[in-house]
Amino acid sequence: MSLLRSGSLAEAPYAYAASVPGGSRLLFMAGACPLRPDGSTAGAGDRGEQARVCLDNLVQALDDAGAELTDVVSTRVLVVAETRADLVAVWDVVSERFGAHDVPSTLVGVSLLGYPDQLVEIEAVAAVAD
Template identity: 35%
Template sequence: MTWTHRPQEALRTAPALVNPAGLHDPTPFGYSHTAVVPAAAELVLVAGQYGSGPDGAVVSADFTEQVRQTFHNIGVALAAHGLDLSHVVQLRTYVVNHDVSKLGPIAAAVHEGWGTEPPTQTLIGVAALAAPDVLFEVEALAARA
């Protein structure tokens, strides 16, 4: 689904991601600046997902593997509602002991899932998450037109 710069008529029925002129291009970093969700849209909120398998155990101590598994889990959660990653308009990302080296794996995973039109995203560095082996967690907001 292409969302960027939709005509005003389309904004009434489908979410739109917009990266305004005058702001830097955020897409290489794995996010968009703004999203418009029409009033008639149904919202699906996905609680914080982390790099766990179906048993709830973290799949790997490796940060990159946890990132990949986390986004896979978001896809599974959305599928339960008949949605997929293309419906996501916002991510809230939590990274334990964040540093710049962690941006690459996150951006790569976002580009794999969303291509050149990633949702809005806020990255928050934290000291710890729910369990000591969880290094990465993401909340998602999806919209169905």
């Protein structure tokens, strides 16, 4: 997989596209939620903590599917947000966790997510060479 940059578009803290080698197995991950193993929601009221738990759960789900965070080719980050700062707080956690593997991402403010007290959900697509 390779991350593709654009010299023609505005500079962004992520790649504009990802290219997946032929023969790769694509994994469309369910949205990672900030749930503890007992099903309760972690970090009520704390978007940053919820983002960390979502990423931990995403890494576990990827591992269970035979993949790693570096196999992710794109993400969609959903945040119950009232201000742009709410979005940035979550993005900072996501960006730090992905580090140099800054895959194409979409950051979206939403009004509500599915679990009680849930403020963050992270969807991902990964590609694993077979």
